[in-house]
Amino acid sequence: MITAKAAAKQYRGRDNTVVHALNPLDLVIEPGDRVGIIGESGSGKSTLVRLLLGLETPSAGSIRYQDGEVSQLSGDRLRQFRRDVQLVGQDTTSSFDPLRSLRDAVRRPALEILGLTVAEADAAVDEVLASLAVDPELASRRPSQVSGGQRQRFAIARALIVSPRILICDESVSALDVSVQGAVLNEFKDFAERSGAGIVFVSHGVPATAFISDRLVVMHGGDVVEQGEVSQVVNRPKHPYTARLMGAYRKLSADESSAA
Numbered sequence: 001m002i003t004a005k006a007a008a009k010q011y012r013g014r015d016n017t018v019v020h021a022l023n024p025l026d027l028v029i030e031p032g033d034r035v036g037i038i039g040e041s042g043s044g045k046s047t048l049v050r051l052l053l054g055l056e057t058p059s060a061g062s063i064r065y066q067d068g069e070v071s072q073l074s075g076d077r078l079r080q081f082r083r084d085v086q087l088v089g090q091d092t093t094s095s096f097d098p099l100r101s102l103r104d105a106v107r108r109p110a111l112e113i114l115g116l117t118v119a120e121a122d123a124a125v126d127e128v129l130a131s132l133a134v135d136p137e138l139a140s141r142r143p144s145q146v147s148g149g150q151r152q153r154f155a156i157a158r159a160l161i162v163s164p165r166i167l168i169c170d171e172s173v174s175a176l177d178v179s180v181q182g183a184v185l186n187e188f189k190d191f192a193e194r195s196g197a198g199i200v201f202v203s204h205g206v207p208a209t210a211f212i213s214d215r216l217v218v219m220h221g222g223d224v225v226e227q228g229e230v231s232q233v234v235n236r237p238k239h240p241y242t243a244r245l246m247g248a249y250r251k252l253s254a255d256e257s258s259a260a
């Protein structure tokens with residue numbers, strides 16, 4: 001459904017040097033896939049997300065949605081893309097209008113993308129909030145009047161209300177405390193299982209990414225250094241960078257279980 005073919009992105013650095021943020025990458029994402037993209041800060045993950053969403057144009061290669069180039073979509077096909085592919089980012093505070101209610105934020109895509117009436121959109125808001133076990137009373141508040149975890153659930157509701165076929169989660173649990181992280185990860189999983197949607201889960205954290213994904217793509221310095229099934233990448237990494245990343249993760253897991 002989304003196909004990256006030799007997609008690459010370069011930026012001009014401060015002193016006019018070329019920054020190779022993403023080296024040519026091939027990736028196919030279908031509904032039902034659960035793909036984890038993992039790598040340390042600066043490895044190119046956010047660049048890839050921006051390309052997948054059509055927010056930036058690749059410097060080389062292509063990113064296609066069905067048979068059209070994502071960054072060139074317009075009209076009905078762009079509307080369909082926005083319905084099919086939704087993002088839950090990390091910084092939910094800045095993605096909400098501080099002066100409007102959370103209900104208003106969740107309702108908006110139902111009005112603008114699905115073309116529902118206000119009454120229909122309100123019913124859809126109530127339904128999606130119930131599916132995420134969110135107290136509907138919170139919806140009348142402004143974004144600053146709820147906790148970070150509650151705000152993140154509204155960001156998820158805003159993405160899920162259009163029933164996307166692919167959900168892109170970019171560091172979407174990283175800012176939450178560990179107990180809330182677990183609940184939100186389960187909500188992503190439930191949604192994918194219920195709807196058959198695909199998830200692209202982008203993070204620098206191994207545990208959350210391994211928990212939610214079937215397939216891992218490991219990035220380092222703008223390159224995909226390894227990809228494969230989660231158990232293979234975690235337990236039998238081939239690339240030295242992956243081995244270091246997974247070694248640190250396994251040590252942490254072992255320390256946690258011996259401390260418990």
Ligand SMILES: Nc1ncnc2c1ncn2[C@@H]1O[C@H](COP(=O)(O)OP(=O)(O)OP(=O)(O)O)[C@@H](O)[C@H]1O
Pocket residue numbers: 011012013019020021022039040041042043044045046047048204
């Ligand atoms: N607009 C830009 N102009 C110049 N360089 C950029 C730009 N955006 C990203 N870069 C550079 O491209 C590289 C990859 O950045 P990117 O944000 O994709 O990494 P990341 O893995 O998402 O990191 P993080 O986890 O910290 O967000 C970095 O070296 C970054 O400094």
